[in-house]
Amino acid sequence: MDSLGSLVGSPWIYAAVALSVLLDVFLPVLPSGVLVITAATAAAASTATDVPDLLVLTLCAATASVLGDLVAYRLAWRGGARLDRAIARSRRLSTAHERLGATLARGGGALVVLARFAPAGRSVVSLGAGAARHRARDFLPWSALAGLSWAGYSVALGYFGAHWLGATWLATAVSVGALFAAGAGAGFLMRRTPQGQPSEAS
Numbered sequence: 001m002d003s004l005g006s007l008v009g010s011p012w013i014y015a016a017v018a019l020s021v022l023l024d025v026f027l028p029v030l031p032s033g034v035l036v037i038t039a040a041t042a043a044a045a046s047t048a049t050d051v052p053d054l055l056v057l058t059l060c061a062a063t064a065s066v067l068g069d070l071v072a073y074r075l076a077w078r079g080g081a082r083l084d085r086a087i088a089r090s091r092r093l094s095t096a097h098e099r100l101g102a103t104l105a106r107g108g109g110a111l112v113v114l115a116r117f118a119p120a121g122r123s124v125v126s127l128g129a130g131a132a133r134h135r136a137r138d139f140l141p142w143s144a145l146a147g148l149s150w151a152g153y154s155v156a157l158g159y160f161g162a163h164w165l166g167a168t169w170l171a172t173a174v175s176v177g178a179l180f181a182a183g184a185g186a187g188f189l190m191r192r193t194p195q196g197q198p199s200e201a202s
Contacts, residue, residue, distance in 0.1 A: 036158065
């Protein structure tokens with residue numbers, strides 16, 4: 001962790017976090033959450049430098065999350081019929097698309113927040129909102145809440161993990177496990193959304 005501390009104790013860590021979070025809406029395999037947790041763990045253990053700062057790290061990750069959602073949303077908005085056909089070929093995408101439409105139509109966005117934690121959920125929701133031409137003012141506030149919630153949770157895991165277990169790889173592993181557990185729970189809750197809701201809203 002000492003060698004990692006020297007690596008993340010540079011302003012470049014913010015750029016690395018921002019780029020990873022920005023792109024993982026298109027490449028969900030990117031370990032953006034792991035990177036945020038690792039940086040927060042190193043920050044909690046560091047006394048020689050103020051980089052990374054936990055508040056700046058949180059805002060950086062949250063902002064990149066919203067920007068990534070917006071890029072995906074706009075690309076899907078312009079995708080037109082081609083993207084509609086791609087969504088129609090996938091049962092999972094079609095179901096998520098319908099649920100998202102019903103949720104936003106009712107003025108709620110809990111699904112958007114849950115999806116930010118679920119594996120690939122962010123991609124499905126952002127692309128689905130754009131493809132369905134949902135209004136940005138209905139989608140983006142929930143995207144901002146989702147990004148801030150996810151970033152705050154990830155940073156808190158790294159910070160408290162370091163304080164409770166020490167600045168070790170064990171602390172990072174436990175924190176990453178908690179992030180994955182939240183993702184699994186979010187995915188479960190998304191699947192448990194009543195199937196009748198879309199038809200009630202339409």
